[in-house]
Amino acid sequence: MKHTIIDASQFELNEKVVSIKRVTKVVKGGRNFRFTALVVVGDGNGHVGAGLGKAAEIPEAIRKGKEDAAKRLVNVPLDENNSIPHDWTGKFGGASVLLKRSPEGTGVIAGGPARSVCELAGIKNIRTKSLGSNNKQNVVLATIEALKQLKSPEEVARLRGKSVDEIRA
Template sequence: MRHEIIDASQLELNDKVVSIKRVSKTVKGGRTMRFTALVVVGDGNGHVGVGLGKATEIPEAIRKGKEDATKKLIKVELDANNSVPHDWTGVFGSASVLLKRAPEGTGIISGGPARSVLEMAGIKNIRTKCLGSRNKQNVVLATINGLKQMKSPEEVAKLRGKSVEEILA
Protein backbone atom coordinates (compact mmCIF):
# COMPACT_ATOMS: atom_id res chain seq x y z
CA MET A 1 0.00 0.00 0.00
CA ARG A 2 1.50 3.34 -1.02
CA HIS A 3 0.87 6.43 1.10
CA GLU A 4 2.61 9.43 -0.33
CA ILE A 5 2.12 12.92 1.01
CA ILE A 6 0.70 15.25 -1.65
CA ASP A 7 1.51 18.95 -1.51
CA ALA A 8 -1.90 20.63 -1.89
CA SER A 9 -0.39 24.12 -2.32
CA GLN A 10 0.77 23.25 -5.86
CA LEU A 11 -2.65 21.94 -6.97
CA GLU A 12 -5.63 23.93 -8.25
CA LEU A 13 -8.32 22.39 -6.03
CA ASN A 14 -12.08 22.62 -6.54
CA ASP A 15 -14.54 21.61 -3.86
CA LYS A 16 -18.02 20.16 -3.71
CA VAL A 17 -20.28 19.89 -0.65
CA VAL A 18 -21.85 16.43 -0.59
CA SER A 19 -24.05 16.85 2.48
CA ILE A 20 -24.82 19.22 5.32
CA LYS A 21 -26.49 17.80 8.41
CA ARG A 22 -27.87 19.59 11.45
CA VAL A 23 -26.90 17.72 14.60
CA SER A 24 -27.92 18.54 18.13
CA LYS A 25 -26.53 17.82 21.56
CA THR A 26 -28.86 17.91 24.55
CA VAL A 27 -27.32 19.70 27.52
CA LYS A 28 -28.69 20.98 30.83
CA GLY A 29 -29.94 24.25 29.34
CA GLY A 30 -31.58 22.66 26.25
CA ARG A 31 -30.26 21.64 22.86
CA THR A 32 -27.16 23.02 21.16
CA MET A 33 -27.36 22.91 17.35
CA ARG A 34 -24.32 22.31 15.17
CA PHE A 35 -23.72 21.51 11.52
CA THR A 36 -21.54 18.87 9.89
CA ALA A 37 -20.43 19.29 6.28
CA LEU A 38 -19.07 16.47 4.13
CA VAL A 39 -16.80 18.06 1.50
CA VAL A 40 -14.93 16.54 -1.47
CA VAL A 41 -11.96 18.38 -3.01
CA GLY A 42 -10.05 17.50 -6.15
CA ASP A 43 -8.05 18.93 -9.05
CA GLY A 44 -9.81 16.93 -11.79
CA ASN A 45 -6.48 15.35 -12.67
CA GLY A 46 -6.09 12.34 -10.39
CA HIS A 47 -6.06 13.94 -6.93
CA VAL A 48 -9.07 13.75 -4.60
CA GLY A 49 -9.76 14.04 -0.87
CA VAL A 50 -12.72 13.93 1.52
CA GLY A 51 -13.15 15.85 4.75
CA LEU A 52 -15.70 16.36 7.48
CA GLY A 53 -16.13 19.74 9.17
CA LYS A 54 -18.23 20.51 12.24
CA ALA A 55 -19.17 23.97 13.49
CA THR A 56 -22.05 26.07 14.83
CA GLU A 57 -22.49 27.80 11.44
CA ILE A 58 -22.69 26.24 7.96
CA PRO A 59 -19.94 28.30 6.19
CA GLU A 60 -17.50 27.56 9.00
CA ALA A 61 -18.32 23.83 8.83
CA ILE A 62 -17.72 23.85 5.04
CA ARG A 63 -14.40 25.68 5.48
CA LYS A 64 -13.26 23.14 8.08
CA GLY A 65 -14.37 20.27 5.83
CA LYS A 66 -12.32 21.72 2.94
CA GLU A 67 -9.29 22.04 5.20
CA ASP A 68 -9.67 18.44 6.39
CA ALA A 69 -10.09 17.18 2.81
CA THR A 70 -6.90 18.90 1.56
CA LYS A 71 -4.95 17.11 4.32
CA LYS A 72 -6.29 13.73 3.14
CA LEU A 73 -5.58 13.98 -0.61
CA ILE A 74 -4.90 10.74 -2.47
CA LYS A 75 -3.53 10.04 -5.96
CA VAL A 76 -5.90 8.09 -8.22
CA GLU A 77 -4.64 5.81 -10.98
CA LEU A 78 -6.25 6.58 -14.36
CA ASP A 79 -5.94 4.64 -17.60
CA ALA A 80 -5.73 5.96 -21.18
CA ASN A 81 -9.47 6.75 -21.51
CA ASN A 82 -9.79 8.45 -18.10
CA SER A 83 -11.30 5.40 -16.41
CA VAL A 84 -10.04 3.18 -13.61
CA PRO A 85 -7.38 0.57 -14.50
CA HIS A 86 -9.50 -2.39 -13.30
CA ASP A 87 -12.77 -3.29 -11.56
CA TRP A 88 -12.74 -3.04 -7.78
CA THR A 89 -15.08 -2.83 -4.79
CA GLY A 90 -14.43 -0.20 -2.14
CA VAL A 91 -15.78 -0.92 1.33
CA PHE A 92 -16.34 1.33 4.32
CA GLY A 93 -18.55 0.17 7.17
CA SER A 94 -21.59 -1.55 5.66
CA ALA A 95 -21.39 0.50 2.44
CA SER A 96 -19.76 -1.03 -0.63
CA VAL A 97 -19.20 0.70 -3.96
CA LEU A 98 -18.48 -1.38 -7.06
CA LEU A 99 -16.22 0.56 -9.48
CA LYS A 100 -16.23 -0.82 -13.04
CA ARG A 101 -14.08 0.16 -16.02
CA ALA A 102 -15.86 1.74 -18.93
CA PRO A 103 -14.88 2.51 -22.53
CA GLU A 104 -14.53 6.04 -23.94
CA GLY A 105 -17.86 7.87 -24.27
CA THR A 106 -19.62 6.12 -21.38
CA GLY A 107 -19.50 9.06 -18.98
CA ILE A 108 -19.96 8.77 -15.22
CA ILE A 109 -22.78 6.36 -14.45
CA SER A 110 -23.05 6.72 -10.71
CA GLY A 111 -25.23 7.82 -7.80
CA GLY A 112 -24.90 11.23 -6.15
CA PRO A 113 -22.31 10.76 -3.36
CA ALA A 114 -19.97 8.52 -5.39
CA ARG A 115 -20.39 10.75 -8.48
CA SER A 116 -19.02 13.82 -6.68
CA VAL A 117 -15.86 11.92 -5.68
CA LEU A 118 -15.33 10.59 -9.23
CA GLU A 119 -15.88 14.02 -10.85
CA MET A 120 -13.40 15.68 -8.49
CA ALA A 121 -10.85 12.93 -9.20
CA GLY A 122 -11.06 13.61 -12.95
CA ILE A 123 -12.51 10.24 -13.93
CA LYS A 124 -14.58 10.63 -17.13
CA ASN A 125 -15.74 7.06 -17.93
CA ILE A 126 -16.88 4.71 -15.17
CA ARG A 127 -19.85 2.65 -13.99
CA THR A 128 -20.56 2.28 -10.28
CA LYS A 129 -23.09 0.53 -8.11
CA CYS A 130 -23.77 1.16 -4.42
CA LEU A 131 -24.18 -2.06 -2.50
CA GLY A 132 -25.30 -2.27 1.12
CA SER A 133 -25.75 0.97 3.02
CA ARG A 134 -26.78 4.14 1.15
CA ASN A 135 -25.47 6.46 3.88
CA LYS A 136 -23.83 9.39 2.04
CA GLN A 137 -20.78 9.61 4.28
CA ASN A 138 -20.07 5.87 4.13
CA VAL A 139 -20.64 5.72 0.34
CA VAL A 140 -18.16 8.59 -0.21
CA LEU A 141 -15.57 6.96 2.06
CA ALA A 142 -16.08 3.55 0.39
CA THR A 143 -15.51 5.18 -3.03
CA ILE A 144 -12.30 6.83 -1.77
CA ASN A 145 -11.21 3.51 -0.27
CA GLY A 146 -11.77 1.72 -3.60
CA LEU A 147 -9.86 4.38 -5.56
CA LYS A 148 -7.01 4.29 -3.04
CA GLN A 149 -6.55 0.54 -3.54
CA MET A 150 -6.42 0.70 -7.36
CA LYS A 151 -3.11 -0.31 -8.91
CA SER A 152 -1.78 0.57 -12.34
CA PRO A 153 -0.63 -2.27 -14.62
CA GLU A 154 2.96 -1.09 -14.06
CA GLU A 155 2.65 -1.53 -10.28
CA VAL A 156 1.11 -5.00 -10.64
CA ALA A 157 3.85 -6.05 -13.09
CA LYS A 158 6.54 -4.82 -10.69
CA LEU A 159 4.98 -6.70 -7.74
CA ARG A 160 4.72 -9.96 -9.74
CA GLY A 161 8.12 -9.58 -11.42
CA LYS A 162 6.63 -9.70 -14.92
CA SER A 163 6.36 -7.31 -17.85
CA VAL A 164 3.32 -5.08 -18.42
CA GLU A 165 2.48 -6.98 -21.64
CA GLU A 166 2.26 -10.27 -19.68
CA ILE A 167 -0.11 -8.66 -17.14
CA LEU A 168 -2.42 -7.16 -19.79
CA ALA A 169 -2.54 -10.35 -21.88
Protein backbone atom coordinates in the same frame (compact mmCIF):
# COMPACT_ATOMS: atom_id res chain seq x y z
CA MET B 1 0.25 -1.23 1.39
CA LYS B 2 1.82 2.14 2.20
CA HIS B 3 0.30 5.29 0.72
CA THR B 4 2.26 8.49 0.35
CA ILE B 5 0.86 11.66 1.80
CA ILE B 6 0.23 14.17 -0.97
CA ASP B 7 0.95 17.86 -0.44
CA ALA B 8 -2.30 19.67 -1.30
CA SER B 9 -0.62 23.05 -1.87
CA GLN B 10 0.68 21.97 -5.29
CA PHE B 11 -2.82 21.36 -6.70
CA GLU B 12 -5.68 23.64 -7.71
CA LEU B 13 -8.44 21.94 -5.70
CA ASN B 14 -12.15 22.15 -6.50
CA GLU B 15 -14.63 21.37 -3.76
CA LYS B 16 -18.09 19.87 -3.63
CA VAL B 17 -20.27 19.76 -0.53
CA VAL B 18 -21.90 16.32 -0.42
CA SER B 19 -24.05 16.82 2.67
CA ILE B 20 -24.77 19.27 5.45
CA LYS B 21 -26.43 17.95 8.59
CA ARG B 22 -27.74 19.84 11.61
CA VAL B 23 -26.75 18.07 14.81
CA THR B 24 -28.34 18.79 18.15
CA LYS B 25 -26.91 18.39 21.62
CA VAL B 26 -29.40 18.66 24.47
CA VAL B 27 -27.92 20.52 27.45
CA LYS B 28 -29.34 21.91 30.69
CA GLY B 29 -30.27 25.25 29.14
CA GLY B 30 -31.91 23.78 26.02
CA ARG B 31 -30.47 22.56 22.74
CA ASN B 32 -27.16 23.37 21.05
CA PHE B 33 -27.32 23.32 17.26
CA ARG B 34 -24.18 22.71 15.22
CA PHE B 35 -23.55 21.76 11.61
CA THR B 36 -21.56 18.93 10.05
CA ALA B 37 -20.40 19.27 6.44
CA LEU B 38 -19.08 16.40 4.32
CA VAL B 39 -16.82 17.91 1.64
CA VAL B 40 -15.00 16.25 -1.28
CA VAL B 41 -12.04 18.01 -2.92
CA GLY B 42 -10.11 17.09 -6.05
CA ASP B 43 -7.98 18.53 -8.82
CA GLY B 44 -9.71 16.66 -11.68
CA ASN B 45 -6.40 15.01 -12.52
CA GLY B 46 -6.12 11.91 -10.33
CA HIS B 47 -6.15 13.40 -6.82
CA VAL B 48 -9.20 13.34 -4.55
CA GLY B 49 -9.99 13.47 -0.83
CA ALA B 50 -12.94 13.76 1.56
CA GLY B 51 -13.24 15.47 4.91
CA LEU B 52 -15.68 16.28 7.66
CA GLY B 53 -16.06 19.72 9.23
CA LYS B 54 -18.10 20.59 12.30
CA ALA B 55 -18.94 24.12 13.47
CA ALA B 56 -21.68 26.41 14.76
CA GLU B 57 -22.16 28.01 11.30
CA ILE B 58 -22.44 26.30 7.90
CA PRO B 59 -19.68 28.26 6.07
CA GLU B 60 -17.21 27.53 8.87
CA ALA B 61 -18.12 23.82 8.81
CA ILE B 62 -17.56 23.74 5.03
CA ARG B 63 -14.17 25.48 5.40
CA LYS B 64 -13.09 22.97 8.06
CA GLY B 65 -14.31 20.08 5.90
CA LYS B 66 -12.32 21.38 2.95
CA GLU B 67 -9.16 21.64 5.08
CA ASP B 68 -9.68 18.11 6.39
CA ALA B 69 -10.22 16.76 2.86
CA ALA B 70 -7.06 18.47 1.56
CA LYS B 71 -5.06 16.62 4.25
CA ARG B 72 -6.42 13.25 3.07
CA LEU B 73 -5.75 13.36 -0.68
CA VAL B 74 -5.23 10.04 -2.46
CA ASN B 75 -3.69 9.38 -5.86
CA VAL B 76 -5.97 7.72 -8.44
CA PRO B 77 -4.40 5.94 -11.46
CA LEU B 78 -6.29 6.71 -14.68
CA ASP B 79 -6.06 4.81 -17.97
CA GLU B 80 -5.95 6.18 -21.53
CA ASN B 81 -9.72 6.87 -21.72
CA ASN B 82 -9.95 8.55 -18.29
CA SER B 83 -11.38 5.48 -16.60
CA ILE B 84 -9.94 3.28 -13.86
CA PRO B 85 -7.40 0.55 -14.73
CA HIS B 86 -9.51 -2.34 -13.34
CA ASP B 87 -12.77 -3.12 -11.50
CA TRP B 88 -12.73 -2.95 -7.71
CA THR B 89 -15.09 -2.89 -4.72
CA GLY B 90 -14.44 -0.52 -1.83
CA LYS B 91 -15.90 -1.07 1.62
CA PHE B 92 -16.30 1.32 4.51
CA GLY B 93 -18.62 0.69 7.42
CA GLY B 94 -21.85 -0.80 6.06
CA ALA B 95 -21.37 0.67 2.59
CA SER B 96 -19.78 -1.04 -0.41
CA VAL B 97 -19.18 0.66 -3.75
CA LEU B 98 -18.47 -1.35 -6.90
CA LEU B 99 -16.37 0.53 -9.49
CA LYS B 100 -16.31 -0.81 -13.06
CA ARG B 101 -14.06 0.50 -15.81
CA SER B 102 -15.81 1.71 -18.93
CA PRO B 103 -14.94 2.54 -22.56
CA GLU B 104 -14.76 6.07 -23.96
CA GLY B 105 -18.16 7.79 -24.20
CA THR B 106 -19.80 6.05 -21.24
CA GLY B 107 -19.68 9.07 -18.93
CA VAL B 108 -19.94 8.95 -15.16
CA ILE B 109 -22.75 6.57 -14.20
CA ALA B 110 -22.87 6.90 -10.42
CA GLY B 111 -25.16 7.88 -7.57
CA GLY B 112 -24.83 11.24 -5.83
CA PRO B 113 -22.05 10.71 -3.27
CA ALA B 114 -19.96 8.39 -5.48
CA ARG B 115 -20.47 10.69 -8.49
CA SER B 116 -18.94 13.71 -6.75
CA VAL B 117 -15.85 11.68 -5.79
CA CYS B 118 -15.39 10.31 -9.34
CA GLU B 119 -15.89 13.68 -11.03
CA LEU B 120 -13.44 15.50 -8.74
CA ALA B 121 -10.88 12.70 -9.23
CA GLY B 122 -10.96 13.39 -12.98
CA ILE B 123 -12.61 10.11 -13.97
CA LYS B 124 -14.68 10.67 -17.15
CA ASN B 125 -15.87 7.09 -17.90
CA ILE B 126 -16.97 4.80 -15.08
CA ARG B 127 -19.93 2.74 -13.89
CA THR B 128 -20.54 2.40 -10.15
CA LYS B 129 -23.05 0.61 -7.98
CA SER B 130 -23.62 1.44 -4.34
CA LEU B 131 -24.26 -1.72 -2.32
CA GLY B 132 -25.28 -2.00 1.31
CA SER B 133 -25.71 1.19 3.32
CA ASN B 134 -26.81 4.42 1.63
CA ASN B 135 -25.23 6.61 4.31
CA LYS B 136 -23.61 9.43 2.30
CA GLN B 137 -20.49 9.63 4.45
CA ASN B 138 -19.83 5.89 4.27
CA VAL B 139 -20.52 5.78 0.49
CA VAL B 140 -18.01 8.61 -0.11
CA LEU B 141 -15.39 6.95 2.09
CA ALA B 142 -16.00 3.53 0.48
CA THR B 143 -15.51 5.10 -2.97
CA ILE B 144 -12.24 6.73 -1.88
CA GLU B 145 -11.14 3.44 -0.30
CA ALA B 146 -11.74 1.67 -3.63
CA LEU B 147 -9.84 4.36 -5.58
CA LYS B 148 -6.97 4.11 -3.09
CA GLN B 149 -6.65 0.34 -3.72
CA LEU B 150 -6.40 0.66 -7.54
CA LYS B 151 -3.07 -0.19 -9.17
CA SER B 152 -1.83 0.92 -12.58
CA PRO B 153 -0.59 -1.78 -15.00
CA GLU B 154 2.94 -0.40 -14.58
CA GLU B 155 2.76 -0.82 -10.80
CA VAL B 156 1.45 -4.41 -11.10
CA ALA B 157 4.19 -5.27 -13.63
CA ARG B 158 6.85 -3.83 -11.31
CA LEU B 159 5.51 -5.78 -8.31
CA ARG B 160 5.45 -9.05 -10.29
CA GLY B 161 8.79 -8.44 -12.01
CA LYS B 162 7.27 -8.65 -15.49
CA SER B 163 6.70 -6.29 -18.40
CA VAL B 164 3.44 -4.40 -18.92
CA ASP B 165 2.77 -6.42 -22.12
CA GLU B 166 2.98 -9.71 -20.17
CA ILE B 167 0.48 -8.37 -17.61
CA ARG B 168 -2.06 -7.23 -20.23
CA ALA B 169 -1.92 -10.53 -22.14
